[in-house]
Structures are given as C-alpha cells and as structure tokens.
Amino acid sequence: MSTGIDDLLQGRHPGEGRILACLYAFQDKLSPRCEYALYDSVGQLDRTLTNLSYAIGECRDDLKKNCADIKPGEGRLLDCLKKNEAKVSSRCNSALKDSGLKQ
Secondary structure, three states, rough: OOOOHHHHHHHOOOOOOOOHHHHHHOOOEHHHHHHHHHHHHHHHHHHHHHHHHHHHHHHHHHHHHHOOOOOOOHOOOOHHHHOOOOOOOOHHHHHHHHHHOOO
C-alpha cells in the first residue's frame, strides 16, 4: 500500500531533521507521486545550493566590505547587498542576477 506524506508525518513536528528521518524510515511506504516530488525537490535544492555557492563566491569581497556587521540569516546579507547596490562590484551584481537572487 502506498502512503502519502501527510499520513506519514501526522503528529511529527518539523525541525532538526525529524521529517527527513521519518521519510527515510518509511520510504517503502511512499506513494509514487510522493517519491517523485521528493526526487524533484532534491534537484531543486541542488540547483539552489549551487547558485548560492556561486553568488557567495563572487560577492565575498563585497560582503566583507559592505556587510561585515550584518548577522547572516533570513535574507539579511542579500538585503544588505541590495541596499549597497551602488557600491557592490559588477561581478557580484552579475552573480546575483545570474543566480536569480536579484532581478
């Protein structure tokens, strides 16, 4: 019998890898649709991490110069780069656009 993700996660709280551990433990009970969604999500996550890594690499100097006092997380560094756009290098601006972090 195939099971949907909602059935498996009932009563489980997100955070600290609990949902991933549950999916791993019950992978043989996932529906084909759920399996595909998880597989697709892995690809999307991989692309996102690649884009972030590229942008961070290209913007490292700009982050040090313009955003050294900003606490990382919740988009604060990206907001800082956007607020300092006039001071940010063309290399960093291009990387932000190429990675889809800036329009």
